[in-house]
Amino acid sequence: MRPPHLKNRSALLDCIRAVAIIMVIGFHVALEYPRADLDTAALFLRRYGLLGVAIFFPLSGYLISSFLLTRDYPGFLKTFFLRRFFRIVPLYFVAVTVFALAMIVTQTDLHLLDRMWVPYSFLTAWIIFFQGEATVPYTITWSLSVEEFAYIVFGLVTWFSRRSMPAFLIAVSILPVLLRWYLYWESANGNHTPAIHYFPLARIDAIATGGVLAWLMVRKTPLKYLLLGFGGLTVIAALLVQQNPVLNRTFLYSLTTFGTCFCIALFDGGRWRMYSNAVIEVIANIGFYSYFTYLFHYFNVYALFAVVHKLFATPPSFWIMTLAALALTHAQAMISYKIFEGPMMRFGRKLEGRKETGGKKAAGMVPVPMATGADIPKPPET
Template structure:
């Protein structure tokens, strides 16, 4: 694994990374809008209202990529490689982000009342605790999405090992179970279902279903379109259907785009696409660290009497975080991921590479 970001990006699908770029930019602009408060133009207001749904675009893409790997790599050795790769891709940077959050809280004397609960984030329980407890007691709440992804990885990895080629059954169970649970929770009126990992598994599973359909050479464009329109229609039948199916609608739309890219535009690459894809390549870092830069920029503005509007703040935050992400991958993430790849040789001969392995 090359720690050179440019070399690493060439091994990936640029258009799929563009999906990641869109998702993370939506989240960043949402948080900047929260800080800005009032006085936003219509476009900025849209991001304030809907930007958080960018997280829901990440889930099906993750499901597609990891299922693509597991459908063809499901013996004991391969599943071990899967979990090892997930560990080196996710955990070191995540722990670094938690350490910086803790240090920042101590230095600035903010959020000290919840800092003792950071252990919950460290064991990927953020989403669980937000739902079952008090959200105000949870630090660094954006890490809730890692709770969903890690829970999904465990389920799909074990399913690939135990069920081997029948992973489709687990994908169906995850989708139906999550939708039923989300409907029941919304019907009962409990808050914070948005963050609850078991009620969000359908987003990852449906991305996995796209991978399964492509592996089985099924043409699913029309069924996806029909299901998307039907979901939108069912959302109009009241509050409970709307809140239950909104995330499903976003997932289905993302699955449509993924399917079209993989089937019809697999190798499309232009300078503009590559530039946007570079943001997607660093999306994990940007997601974890962008809010730190929002706070730093806010402190700088207060100290020097600056009053930057929404869009200049957005450009600055994205630029700062992108540069930090490049440094992190070049000198921290990339070398660690490469170290993990070298460890794979101890698990036995390496399997033939697939297009999903770069992720």
Template sequence: MQPPTFSRLLGLDCLRALAISLVLVSHITFLLFPDSTSTLIDGFRILGAIGVDLFFVLSGYLIGGILLKIINTDDLKWSALFKFWKRRWLRTLPNYFLVLCLNIIVAFLVGILIPKELFQYSLFIQNFSWGHPDFFTEAWSLSIEEYAYLLLPFLIFFLIISFKNKNKPFLFLLSTVIVIMVLTGLKLSYNFNASVENYHDWSLSFRKVVIYRMDSIYYGFIAVFFMKKFPTYFEYNKNIFLIAGLVVFAVLHVIIYVFNLLPQSHLWFYVLVYLQMVAFSLMLLFPYFLHLRRTIFGKKIVEFISTRSYAIYLVNYSLVLLNIELLVNLKVLGPIEKTLIVLLFLFVTTVVSNVIYLYFERPILKLRDRRFPR
């Protein structure tokens, strides 16, 4: 028996394509302007962080939606949670370990030192409560996602199974709020005890650390809860939410620029306000994108980028960009040569990602759907 097929949602493809495009634009600046630290270039580089935040919120929205469907079954059992985890692991782990192995092989070939913390990558603890090692740096976000998939779903199932015949959606929301509050307590501890000298220090010791960032995914749980509860309201006001999200995002960064808010001088802002407001502004975009109905120009390209986005994210920086920087002295190249390097970067990233998707990721997903159907 063949597993049922599911049609793709254009809005989700657009959000995934947007997220990975922001990451690529950010990384391209390191090829075009290797020595530049101007405000404009720094702004483009921050887009990569925004792209990852969009992936986080989108992941939370999708996972939260799946959990809402699961918990509404009449006789909820722990086996449903185990099946959820198995589907998640078959979605995320194979690509992760494949690219980790490729990074190790390339490191041996080019003479890069393998970090002593390598064993931690197998348990996703290399950045659990400390900075991520300088190896396969994209892995920091995967650690956050894997632990986010464990913590809150377990609490949701525990509360619902423990309090039978109670309001399941309410317990879903309550669990989410409780976990976010606990994680905020950890952020407060960081704020009062940490000392950073620049954005890089803050990013390494806070933005890319599991225990401080899981809430970025859980904001997606809140978004899906309210959008499922009040679907007509959000569809009717989708354009207003879109404008509001763009305004919030723009105003937030204008305030940072005008008042020169830096992590070393306004740590509280970057710990307790900035990332939360970024996630909130991104959430406001969802009603518009998720209610896209008409075909857009370049739909096939958007779908291509979306389906390969996970592979693109894993390979574009450590496997492709860093090795280009290792082989080519970008500082001596002119504009034409740098443009060609960028095209090479995009071409190699696309080819490698496409091969991984077609001959590794997609077959595993088909196997997953046969073994553990929705």
């Protein structure tokens, strides 16, 4: 039996989150080992593990756009922003504060302590792009910069003109790809532009593409057309990344986006939507807590390796350390959700001032909470 707070969720979508967060943890653990000590799978994670972040983006876009496109009751934007705020901001501020305290305790990168305003203000990705990665502490918060930017822009577009939202999503699915190609082309031709992959304006296409998928599902587009479309785009992107370094760096993110959208359409648009079994439940549980895991896993990776280096001449294998980091962070995430995140989100629900009784429900969709900031399940009835 699923825990009460998981009953209305798509387990398969949570499995996508689980894959994404395991990739990110694997990447950070792999960086602690010499390449010679890693097997083929670990080397893959060392090279491509950060694409796990790119998996979160279209999933986030799919869920927030589903909400924006299918709710029409008065005050739905208030509900949207309140849910985004209480899902993301309280835990985020805790994580940034813990990072600042860790800098002081470990006497690490103290010269960046006066730059903590950057992650606190959700500007990490912007500042990295314009001033360089070395100027910003707690750099993994860059992805939250991209997502928060998308939430604000998508919400405002819906507020000004809901009817313009589909055209906006399509445009934003295309234009950042062109910008990304231009920036990489400029960099390859000697006009060095650092940290392009952090730049929100060059990465928001992934979130918008997830929104396009949501719009197509709201329109009840047949599943076979969705799979053919996103499957075809995945193949095209895979071919483009083989052409030259500029196209590789431009379309590698698009490849991840289209592949993720294909999986979302398959899992949430057809007969598989509510499918589950024991193995899927275990993996989905990891995905459910992936927001906390993303923000806090590196603290545990750092601590585990610090302890291991004191106790052993050489650390255990990559896979043992990855599993240990995942298990430790997951246990912390479960505690955090029970005593902090869950109560904060329920408090946010009270501020909405109304129960959601109106609004259109899109075919094949269930309001699903997301570890990176979508709807949360209602507390179990008492």
